[in-house]
Amino acid sequence: MTPWARKFALTVHLVFSLGWIGAVVAYLALGLSAVGAGDPATVRGCWTAMDLLGWLVIVPMALGTLATGLVIAVATPWGLVRHYWVLISLGLTLVSAVVLVLHMPSVSVAAARAQTADESELASLGGDLLHPGAGLVVLLLVAVLNVYKPRGMTRRGWRLRARKTHVISPA
Amino acid sequence: MAERSRDTGAGSGVGDGDRPPDGPDAAGVPRWVKVFGLVLAVLVVLAALAMLLGGGAHGPGRHLSLAPSGAVSPSPAVAAISPDAGVRARGQRT
Numbered sequence: 731m732t733p734w735a736r737k738f739a740l741t742v743h744l745v746f747s748l749g750w751i752g753a754v755v756a757y758l759a760l761g762l763s764a765v766g767a768g769d770p771a772t773v774r775g776c777w778t779a780m781d782l783l784g785w786l787v788i789v790p791m792a793l794g795t796l797a798t799g800l801v802i803a804v805a806t807p808w809g810l811v812r813h814y815w816v817l818i819s820l821g822l823t824l825v826s827a828v829v830l831v832l833h834m835p836s837v838s839v840a841a842a843r844a845q846t847a848d849e850s851e852l853a854s855l856g857g858d859l860l861h862p863g864a865g866l867v868v869l870l871l872v873a874v875l876n877v878y879k880p881r882g883m884t885r886r887g888w889r890l891r892a893r894k895t896h897v898i899s900p901a
Numbered sequence: 902m903a904e905r906s907r908d909t910g911a912g913s914g915v916g917d918g919d920r921p922p923d924g925p926d927a928a929g930v931p932r933w934v935k936v937f938g939l940v941l942a943v944l945v946v947l948a949a950l951a952m953l954l955g956g957g958a959h960g961p962g963r964h965l966s967l968a969p970s971g972a973v974s975p976s977p978a979v980a981a982i983s984p985d986a987g988v989r990a991r992g993q994r995t
Contacts, residue, residue, distance in 0.1 A: 814934045882931035 731805040739802050746794035751873065753787045754866045761857035773852045774844045780858065781841035784834050792827040799823060812887030815875045822872050826865050833861050 731739070757780055764776035799820065803810040811817055840855050847855070883891065 814931060818934070818937065880931065880933050882934055 736802070736806055739798060739805065743795065743798035743802055746791050746798055747869075747873070747876075750788065750791035750795050751866065751869050753783060753791055754862050754869065757783050757788060757862050758859065758866065761859045761862065763857075764855070765857035765859070770849055770852055773855075776857075777837075777841040777844040777855065781838050784830075784837050789831060789834060792830050796823055796827050809887065809890070811884055812890060813879075814882040814884060815879050817884060819872045819875050822868050826868050826872075829861065830865065 760776045760780045760783065764773050764780070767773050767776065800810070802808075803816055803820065808816050810820065837858060840858065844852060844855055
């Protein structure tokens, strides 16, 4: 991959990944509003917005982050499984995306339920703060790993490096 | 100096820029990976315990009991914007 293409791929990846983080923060704001609002119309509006934001923004951002991250890892010297920070970032991102996609149907259910629920049922819906809250922590951890890139090569990375430089790899 | 250290990553303990550092990495699993793995294992165990003690049902269908008839339908907002059947199927169960 040429330097220009690498920078372009990185730019797209940053847009998706930071967009994912921003959208989750917005989702949490809506969830907190749903919990704190006393007005049923506001609560219903928040759940509708959460459902829309989730499916139309967060899920595409998550899938875009995963896809562009794979492209960058494979097409650059970092590789996909050579360095621990890449491997762990990939694992955390994959788990986050899978949990997100599996969780969203329950958000749709709750949002639909909110349209017809009375005040006591609305209160029981809560604000769906646990999953996005935990997800945000994971995404921030991945962001830290991606910026600091702590050193450490996997066994496969060592073998590939040894093959490349004709140096005996450590046991 | 900054350029050189960025190219080699020497002494920084971190990789920089577009490519891995050229200097040799220490053999074996780095300490930060071991600590991370330990913390992750503890969190997974805690989450599993929470799910087990919380009734065990943890999945997209756990809110189904909120629906009046047990049937699931997507929110009107999403259905209105995306009339595609695939979108409706997200909130539906047979």
